[in-house]
Amino acid sequence: MVGEAEAHSGWAARLRRFACPPPMEYCEFCRAEIPAEHAHLLDVAGRRLACACRTCALAFAGRVDAAYRAVPSRVQAMREFYLTDSEWSGFHIPIDMAFLFHSTPQARPIALYPGPAGAAEQALSVDAWSMLIANNPTLADLSPDVEALLVNRLRGRRDYYRASIDHCYALVGLIRANWRGLSGGGEVWDLIDSFFARLRLDGDGLAEQRHD
Amino acid sequence: MPDRDRARLDSSLCHIDVLIKAIEEAPESSAREPARELIEIVLDLHALALARIMAAAAACEDRRLLSTLAEDAQIKAMLLLHGLHPEEAETRVRRALDRLRPQLGVQGVGIQSGRVAVEAGRLVVHVFAHAGGDGEQRRAWRREIEQALLDAAPDLEEIVIVGLDDVDSPASPDNDLSRAALARG
Numbered sequence: 001m002v003g004e005a006e007a008h009s010g011w012a013a014r015l016r017r018f019a020c021p022p023p024m025e026y027c028e029f030c031r032a033e034i035p036a037e038h039a040h041l042l043d044v045a046g047r048r049l050a051c052a053c054r055t056c057a058l059a060f061a062g063r064v065d066a067a068y069r070a071v072p073s074r075v076q077a078m079r080e081f082y083l084t085d086s087e088w089s090g091f092h093i094p095i096d097m098a099f100l101f102h103s104t105p106q107a108r109p110i111a112l113y114p115g116p117a118g119a120a121e122q123a124l125s126v127d128a129w130s131m132l133i134a135n136n137p138t139l140a141d142l143s144p145d146v147e148a149l150l151v152n153r154l155r156g157r158r159d160y161y162r163a164s165i166d167h168c169y170a171l172v173g174l175i176r177a178n179w180r181g182l183s184g185g186g187e188v189w190d191l192i193d194s195f196f197a198r199l200r201l202d203g204d205g206l207a208e209q210r211h212d
Numbered sequence: 213m214p215d216r217d218r219a220r221l222d223s224s225l226c227h228i229d230v231l232i233k234a235i236e237e238a239p240e241s242s243a244r245e246p247a248r249e250l251i252e253i254v255l256d257l258h259a260l261a262l263a264r265i266m267a268a269a270a271a272c273e274d275r276r277l278l279s280t281l282a283e284d285a286q287i288k289a290m291l292l293l294h295g296l297h298p299e300e301a302e303t304r305v306r307r308a309l310d311r312l313r314p315q316l317g318v319q320g321v322g323i324q325s326g327r328v329a330v331e332a333g334r335l336v337v338h339v340f341a342h343a344g345g346d347g348e349q350r351r352a353w354r355r356e357i358e359q360a361l362l363d364a365a366p367d368l369e370e371i372v373i374v375g376l377d378d379v380d381s382p383a384s385p386d387n388d389l390s391r392a393a394l395a396r397g
Contacts, residue, residue: 007334008358008373010366011225012293017369018232019252201336 027053040166041068042146045105049169071146071166077203081160082135088153093122096153097192099168100124100132102144114172116179138162152196159196161203171195221286225366259294266296292367301335301365302328308364309339312357320344321353326375334370337361341376 022036028050029041039057040049044067052060061070091098091111098113109129112119132149133139139149142162150163150171161167174195178188235247269278281287282298291297297304309325316323326338341357343350354376365371 007370008362009369009371010362011228012289012366013369014232015228015251015255015293016367018236019248019255021248201334 025051027051027056029053029056039073040071042071042165043067044069044145047103047105049166069146071164072143073164073166075150075161075163075167075199075203077200078136078138078160078162081158083132083151083158083160087128087131088151091122091124091128097151097171098122099148099150099163099165099171100129101142101148101165102129104144112168112172114175116176116184118176119169119172150199154192157196159200161199163199163203167199218285221289225289255294258290259296262290262294262296266291266298270298289366292365295367297367301368302330304364305335305337305361305371308360309337312360316343316353316356319353323357334372335365335368336372336374339373339375 024033025036025038026032027034027038029052032053032055034051034053039052039054041052041057041060042048043050049071050068057070060066060068063069091100093111093113095113095115098111100109100111102108103110108126109124111122111124113122114120139162142148146165148163148165148168150161150168152159152161171192174191175184175188178191179185180188235244238244238247266278266281269281272278278298282291288297305328306325309323313323321341321343323342324340326340328335328337330336339357341353343353345353357376358373361373362371
């Protein structure tokens with residue numbers, strides 16, 4: 001029944017949105033104006049997300065050999081996940097937050113973790129990745145490059161999501177833009193908390209990502 | 213607030229949506245941008261003046277002025293529009309539920325508020341509601357509850373109400389109102 005709850009917005013919010021609309025964004029392929037919520041295509045080799053209109057995104061949907069790949073924006077919280085603390089330390093990821101996926105250009109699994117300067121890479125052994133999949137078989141059908149296992153073990157949490165890569169890069173961007181000083185500052189950690197809170201809501205099916 | 217003024221405020225707020233839609237769908241796109249900018253400038257002028265009025269009221273030793281301003285329906289609407297209302301959205305939504313409870317109670321609808329919290333930029337309201345009546349009646353109650361909560365926080369980009377699908381589910385034993393509702397339904 002949680003899934004049926006819909007979001008409403010009131011007259012004041014609608015008037016404000018009309019009077020001060022957010023800056024327009026453009027499709028990087030055909031230059032059409034696109035709304036704030038839009039589709040993304042992954043530049044596979046450059047590991048960069050490109051904003052796309054619906055038509056351009058659809059043109060790439062289902063093509064796995066192209067330079068750009070459609071990113072089906074979704075997130076699913078994985079309620080039952082098997083990963084021990086020692087297995088996690090075995091991945092040698094310096095912080096308790098990362099996203100793991102299979103990279104086609106590198107032909108192996110990798111982990112990226114966010115930091116003040118953007119995403120840093122940590123190679124994953126094929127064995128470690130196979131072990132993860134063996135223990136959590138739903139990971140077997142992650143789409144290479146565009147879908148990841150997003151891990152949040154900060155402050156004692158043990159949250160695991162199957163998340164499209166746009167969500168993962170959104171987290172990277174948020175941290176890079178808001179990191180202050182050596183420890184990041186209080187604000188960035190609050191923003192990270194609220195990023196994951198939103199992911200939990202979306203991952204529970206409370207909100208569907210729409211690209212109209 | 214006299215009924216006449218209340219009706220006028222309600223009709224103005226409804227009209228805003230209609231006009232926004234008309235401007236957005238206007239065929240002459242050249243007229244759209246100046247219209248939008250005009251509204252932006254007029255809103256800004258009002259926001260600045262209102263902010264100064266509220267600052268002056270807040271500086272007043274007599275707190276009654278501030279609460280009079282915050283409670284007047286007409287003024288409240290403008291304060292909400294400009295993000296100047298002294299009460300948080302959570303508080304306003306809770307109060308709206310409290311006001312609604314006796315009104316719906318006499319009709320056999322029981323509501324209890326659960327957690328009301330801003331989660332990741334949107335306000336999530338958990339409601340436990342129980343009602344008898346037929347499907348149409350229950351849908352009408354549901355609309356009434358949603359509308360009351362939305363009226364209390366028209367400034368929020370997203371308000372998600374969880375639990376209203378339970379409007380016709382069995383009552384919880386600790387809820388007197390819902391027991392009454394079941395007995396009648």
